[in-house]
Amino acid sequence: MKLLFGRPAGLTDINQRYCPGCGHGIVHRLIGELLVEMNIREKTIGVAPVGCSVFADEYFNCDMIQVPHGRAPAVATGIKRTRPDCMVFTYQGDGDLAAIGTAEMIHVAARNENITIIFINNAIYGMTGGQLAPTTLPGMRSTTSVKGRDVVTQGYPIKVCELLNALDGPYYLERVAVDIPRNIIKTKKAIKTAFQYQLDNKGFSLIEILSMCPTGWGVTPVQAKKWIAEVMANYYPLGELRNRAKEAK
Amino acid sequence: MTKEFIIAGFGGQGIVSSGIILAYAGLFENLNVTFFPSYGAEMRGGTANCQVVVSDEKIASPVVVNPDIVIIMNEPSLLKFEPVVKPGGMLFFNQTLIKSKPARKDVEIIPIEANKIAEELGQGRIANMVMLGAMVKKTKMVSIESMKKAQRKRFERASEEQLALNDRALERGYALF
Amino acid sequence: MxxxxxxxxxxxxxxxxxxxxxxxxxxxxxxxxxxxxxxxxxxxxxxxxxxxxxxxxxxxxxxxxxxxxxxxxxxxxxxxxxxxxxxxxxxxxxxxxxxxxxxxxxxxxxxxxxxxxxxxxxxxxxxxxxxxxxxxxxxxxxxxxxxxxxxxxxxxxxxxxxxxxxxxxxxxxxxxxxxxxxxxxxxxxxxxxxxxxxLTGCKGREKRVIRSYDLRPGKLEEWNWRRxxxxxxILKNEQRYEDIKIDDADILIVAYGTSARVAEAGLRIARQKGLKVGLLRPITLWPFPSDILSELSKRIEDILVVEMSLGQMIEDVKLVVEGRSKIHFIGHPGGGLPNAQEIYNKILEIRSKK
CATH class of the missing domain: 3.40.50.970 (Thiamin diphosphate (ThDP)-binding fold, Pyr/PP domains)
Structure with missing residues (x-):
C-alpha cells in the first residue's frame, strides 16, 4: 500500500490531545511541514508555552523547551544569543503572549530579536476552561464574562500586531487565520516567510493566527470557522502590518 | 597592628578617593586593607564617608564603628564622628571649613588648613590630598611614596599636571609636622 | 604570589x-x-x-x-x-x-x-x-x-x-x-x-526536550524522588565551611558572610581576654554544614548565632543541634550591621551564666 498523505517528519508520532475543531493541530502541521521543507528541523529549537499548546514540546520533532507562562520570548532570547545559528521559535497563545507575557513580548520585539513568534489568537483561555482572554471580543461570552465582555469593567481586547507595529523594532508582522484552506495556505506562507527572515538574520517576526476554539466558544467546529470569518476577522483584520523587506525595496 | 579609619565630608570633597588611595597605599606596602564606602542616597550630594582598615594581619571586620583615626572634611561630619573616635586616637579636621572646635580631651586633635593650603597650590579640590599627607606623617601608617603611587593608581586617566599637583598637596600636608 | x-x-x-x-x-x-x-x-x-x-x-x-x-x-x-x-x-x-x-x-x-x-x-x-x-x-x-x-x-x-x-x-x-x-x-x-x-538542534540525533512538567500519573513523583x-x-558531598579556633572553644559563634567577618572581630577581642571562643562559618548555606556543627554541638554548650536578620539560619542551627547546646542570638534586620564589641559583650553575658 502506498502512503499518499501522512504526518510530516517535523511532527512526532504522538497523538495530539487537542479538541475536535481546534486550530492548534493545523498550525502544528504547517510548522511541522516547514521544518522539513525548509530543511531546518535539525537546527531548530522550539519554545513551548503554558496553555493548551504546553505539549508542543512533545509534538514538534525538533529540540524543544517548555517554559514559564508568558516567558517564552525571554527564553528564546537566551537560546538565540547562545546559538545564533539555530532557528528559534516560540509558540504562544493569547493569554501567554498578550496577558502575562506582555512585557516580554514588547521587549523582544523592540530588540528586534532574531526569533519568530507563532501567536495563536483564539480569543479565549482554552486550557483553564474558557475564561476571558486579553483578546476576547467586546460582548463575547467567557466563563469569567458570562454576560459577554463588558468593556466598561473588563476593558478592551489587545490587538497584538497593531500594538507591536507601533514599535520600530519588528521586522515582520502579519495576521492570518486557519479557518478555511485559502487562509491556511496563507498562514503557511507567512510562517515560512518569518522563518526565512530569521535564517537571513533579518530579525523579529510575529505571525498572529486567528484560530478556532469550539470548546471554549461553546460552538460546533463548523460554527467556529464561520465565526472567525464573520466576526473575529472583522475585529482583527487579516493582512501584513509590517514587512521591512518590502519597505526596503 | 591594625588601624581603623573613617574619612568623612561632603560629596565632591574626594572622600571616596581618599579612602581608596589610603587602601592602595597599604596594599603597596603588603599590608592587608579593606575599604567600605557609605553608599546609596548619600552618594549624590549630601555627606559621604568611608571606612578603611589597614593591618599587618588578616582583617576580620571591614566595619569601622570606633575608628583609631578620623579625617573630617566638613562641619556635619565633625558632629557625627568626633564622639566615636577611639580614646587615644587621632582626629584630623579641615580647619578652613570647620569653625567649631573639637572638644575631646582623650583624642589628639590635629587641625589642618586643608582648603587654604590647597587654594595656595591653585586648586581647592585637592584639600583631601593635604589631609592625607598630614595624616601619613602623623600616623606613619604608610609612606608618602606609597601615597603618591596610590593617587596615581586611583587617577589613572588624570593629566600629568594634575597628578604632579596631587603629589605637591600630599607633600605640603606631609611637611606640616 | x-x-x-x-x-x-x-x-x-x-x-x-x-x-x-x-x-x-x-x-x-x-x-x-x-x-x-x-x-x-x-x-x-x-x-x-x-x-x-x-x-x-x-x-x-x-x-x-x-x-x-x-x-x-x-x-x-x-x-x-x-x-x-x-x-x-x-x-x-x-x-x-x-x-x-x-x-x-x-x-x-x-x-x-x-x-x-x-x-x-x-x-x-x-x-x-x-x-x-x-x-x-x-x-x-x-x-x-x-x-x-x-x-x-x-x-x-x-x-x-x-x-x-x-x-x-x-x-x-x-x-x-x-x-x-x-x-x-x-x-x-x-x-x-x-x-x-x-539543546543544539537535533542534527544526527533524537530530539531533546527540557521541561519541568510531567502529567503522567506517578511520573512526577518518581522524577522528584530522583531529584x-x-x-x-549534594548534602553528603558538598558541605563547605571555615572554622576558626574551634579546637578548644567552649563558646561557638555560627555566622556567615559579612556577619562572620564582624563575628571574627568579636572573637579576637574575646580571645585577647582569654575567652575560648570559636567560629564556624558556613560557606555553603545549602547544603548547610550540618556534620561539623553536629559534632561540635556534642561538646560545646553554648552557640551564638549572628545574623543580619530577625533570625533565619538560626533555625537550621537548631535543627542540627537538636537541643544539645543552648542557642543564643544576635540579629540585625532591616539593613543593620552587628559590631565586634556587641558580639564580645554577648559572649561575656553567655560566659557569666555558665
Whole structure:
C-alpha cells in the first residue's frame, strides 16, 4: 500500500490531545511541514508555552523547551544569543503572549530579536476552561464574562500586531487565520516567510493566527470557522502590518 | 597592628578617593586593607564617608564603628564622628571649613588648613590630598611614596599636571609636622 | 604570589564570572549591585560575550533558562526585590534540572526595604524560594577574594549536579574593596564539554526536550524522588565551611558572610581576654554544614548565632543541634550591621551564666 498523505517528519508520532475543531493541530502541521521543507528541523529549537499548546514540546520533532507562562520570548532570547545559528521559535497563545507575557513580548520585539513568534489568537483561555482572554471580543461570552465582555469593567481586547507595529523594532508582522484552506495556505506562507527572515538574520517576526476554539466558544467546529470569518476577522483584520523587506525595496 | 579609619565630608570633597588611595597605599606596602564606602542616597550630594582598615594581619571586620583615626572634611561630619573616635586616637579636621572646635580631651586633635593650603597650590579640590599627607606623617601608617603611587593608581586617566599637583598637596600636608 | 589588585566586591564578582568561562549575562538594574552589570557590560563586550539589560528580573532569569538550556554558562546578578521576581523562573529551572548562576547582593527588606546590607533572604535562598520541592546550591562569600572565586565554584557545582546555584552576598560585600589575587587559569568556554542534554538542534540525533512538567500519573513523583537522591548526594558531598579556633572553644559563634567577618572581630577581642571562643562559618548555606556543627554541638554548650536578620539560619542551627547546646542570638534586620564589641559583650553575658 502506498502512503499518499501522512504526518510530516517535523511532527512526532504522538497523538495530539487537542479538541475536535481546534486550530492548534493545523498550525502544528504547517510548522511541522516547514521544518522539513525548509530543511531546518535539525537546527531548530522550539519554545513551548503554558496553555493548551504546553505539549508542543512533545509534538514538534525538533529540540524543544517548555517554559514559564508568558516567558517564552525571554527564553528564546537566551537560546538565540547562545546559538545564533539555530532557528528559534516560540509558540504562544493569547493569554501567554498578550496577558502575562506582555512585557516580554514588547521587549523582544523592540530588540528586534532574531526569533519568530507563532501567536495563536483564539480569543479565549482554552486550557483553564474558557475564561476571558486579553483578546476576547467586546460582548463575547467567557466563563469569567458570562454576560459577554463588558468593556466598561473588563476593558478592551489587545490587538497584538497593531500594538507591536507601533514599535520600530519588528521586522515582520502579519495576521492570518486557519479557518478555511485559502487562509491556511496563507498562514503557511507567512510562517515560512518569518522563518526565512530569521535564517537571513533579518530579525523579529510575529505571525498572529486567528484560530478556532469550539470548546471554549461553546460552538460546533463548523460554527467556529464561520465565526472567525464573520466576526473575529472583522475585529482583527487579516493582512501584513509590517514587512521591512518590502519597505526596503 | 591594625588601624581603623573613617574619612568623612561632603560629596565632591574626594572622600571616596581618599579612602581608596589610603587602601592602595597599604596594599603597596603588603599590608592587608579593606575599604567600605557609605553608599546609596548619600552618594549624590549630601555627606559621604568611608571606612578603611589597614593591618599587618588578616582583617576580620571591614566595619569601622570606633575608628583609631578620623579625617573630617566638613562641619556635619565633625558632629557625627568626633564622639566615636577611639580614646587615644587621632582626629584630623579641615580647619578652613570647620569653625567649631573639637572638644575631646582623650583624642589628639590635629587641625589642618586643608582648603587654604590647597587654594595656595591653585586648586581647592585637592584639600583631601593635604589631609592625607598630614595624616601619613602623623600616623606613619604608610609612606608618602606609597601615597603618591596610590593617587596615581586611583587617577589613572588624570593629566600629568594634575597628578604632579596631587603629589605637591600630599607633600605640603606631609611637611606640616 | 600573583600581584593583588584592589577591587570592589561587585567588580571582583564580574572578573570571577568571566574567569569561570561565563559569557552570558542578563539582568536588571537594582542597588546595591549596579556596579556589577555596569562593569559586566564592558567586560562582556571585551571578551565577546552576551550582555543583556532586560525589561525585568523575570525576563532575566528566563533568558538564563534559555541560554543554559542551549549550553551556555549563564548568570545574573540582582538584589533582594529582584531576586523575589526571579523565583518563578528558578522553580522552573530547578524543575528542569538546568544549571545557572544567580547572585543576590542582598539588601534590607521586606518590600522595598532599603539598600543597606542584609542577610534576610536566607530562607528564600535555602528553602526553595519558589513553588515546589527543590533546593538551590547556595554559596556565601565573606570577602572580595571569595566574590572572585565563588562564581567558578558555583558553576562547577551547578553543572556537576545540573542544579541552579546561588551566591548569597550582601551590599557590604558588593560595595567594599579588598585586594584580590587572580588565581588559576581562566576558563575558555569553548573547552567546556558538550552535555547530552543541551539543546543544539537535533542534527544526527533524537530530539531533546527540557521541561519541568510531567502529567503522567506517578511520573512526577518518581522524577522528584530522583531529584531527592541528587540532593542527598549534594548534602553528603558538598558541605563547605571555615572554622576558626574551634579546637578548644567552649563558646561557638555560627555566622556567615559579612556577619562572620564582624563575628571574627568579636572573637579576637574575646580571645585577647582569654575567652575560648570559636567560629564556624558556613560557606555553603545549602547544603548547610550540618556534620561539623553536629559534632561540635556534642561538646560545646553554648552557640551564638549572628545574623543580619530577625533570625533565619538560626533555625537550621537548631535543627542540627537538636537541643544539645543552648542557642543564643544576635540579629540585625532591616539593613543593620552587628559590631565586634556587641558580639564580645554577648559572649561575656553567655560566659557569666555558665
Amino acid at each position: 600573583a600581584e593583588k589588585e584592589l577591587m570592589y566586591g561587585n567588580h571582583a564578582l564580574v572578573e570571577g564570572v568571566i574567569h569561570a568561562g561565563c559569557r552570558f549575562f542578563a539582568g536588571y538594574p537594582i542597588t546595591p549591585q549596579n556596579e556589577s552589570p555596569e562593569y559586566m557590560s564592558i567586560r562582556m563586550n571585551e571578551v565577546g560575550g552576551v550582555f543583556l539589560q532586560t525589561e525585568s528580573e523575570i525576563a532575566a532569569i528566563n533568558m538564563l533558562f534559555g541560554a543554559a538550556a542551549a549550553g551556555a554558562r549563564a548568570m545574573t546578578s540582582s538584589s533582594s526585590p529582584g531576586i523575589s521576581l526571579m523565583q518563578e523562573g528558578l522553580s522552573y529551572i530547578a524543575g528542569a534540572d538546568v544549571p545557572v548562576l544567580v547572585v543576590n547582593i542582598a539588601r534590607g527588606g521586606p518590600g522595598l526595604g532599603n539598600i543597606a546590607p542584609a542577610q534576610s533572604d536566607y530562607f528564600q535562598a535555602v528553602k526553595s524560594g519558589g513553588h515546589g520541592d527543590y533546593h538551590t546550591i547556595v554559596l556565601a562569600p565573606n570577602s572580595v577574594q571569595e566574590m572572585f572565586e565563588f562564581p567558578r565554584l558555583a558553576f562547577e557545582l551547578a553543572e556537576k549536579y545540573r542544579n541552579p546555584a546561588l551566591i548569597l552576598a550582601d551590599g557590604l560585600l558588593g560595595q567594599m574593596m579588598e585586594p584580590v589575587e587572580i588565581k588559576g587559569e581562566p576558563i575558555d568556554p569553548k573547552t567546556l564539554p558538550e552535555q547530552d542534554w543541551w 531527592w537522591e541528587k540532593y542527598q548526594k
